[in-house]
Amino acid sequence: MRAVVQRVSEASVKVDGKITGHIGRGLLILLAVHRDDTENQLKWVADKCRRLRIFEDNEGKMNRSLEDVDGEVLLVSQFTLYGEVKKGTRPSFIASAGPEKAESMYEQMVYHMERTIPGKVKTGIFAAKMEVSLVNDGPVTIIVER
Numbered sequence: 001m002r003a004v005v006q007r008v009s010e011a012s013v014k015v016d017g018k019i020t021g022h023i024g025r026g027l028l029i030l031l032a033v034h035r036d037d038t039e040n041q042l043k044w045v046a047d048k049c050r051r052l053r054i055f056e057d058n059e060g061k062m063n064r065s066l067e068d069v070d071g072e073v074l075l076v077s078q079f080t081l082y083g084e085v086k087k088g089t090r091p092s093f094i095a096s097a098g099p100e101k102a103e104s105m106y107e108q109m110v111y112h113m114e115r116t117i118p119g120k121v122k123t124g125i126f127a128a129k130m131e132v133s134l135v136n137d138g139p140v141t142i143i144v145e146r
Contacts, residue, residue, distance in 0.1 A: 002034070002143065020124055077124065
């Protein structure tokens with residue numbers, strides 16, 4: 001599982017011109033599921049993202065987590081994070097989970113995040129063509145992988 005985590009002051013996702021998710025201060029998480037991923041890996045990634053201490057404390061140091069700042073999460077599936085381009089210039093997505101597994105794991109991630117930070121999780125729509133907008137705060141971008 002691979003997650004690109006961006007600290008944002010705001011972010012949103014649109015599908016067919018309609019906003020499906022919008023957050024203020026928090027994390028935009030772009031999530032890709034590997035074909036061999038397990039539920040244990042999913043929980044580890046979810047917990048790691050939630051606990052990342054990448055928000056500034058009173059001294060300006062990155063020392064506070066999403067929970068500490070009462071932040072929100074915008075979770076967007078993005079299978080292209082497993083795009084492989086070592087050979088040629090057309091990405092291969094052979095490492096990405098198939099749609100059925102990927103959607104199930106994405107929904108489990110939403111459920112797990114919502115359980116741990118209720119009312120704070122917004123989403124895109126799985127497999128839809130989405131437009132993601134964000135204001136990266138910092139910028140701070142971290143890759144979480146397991």
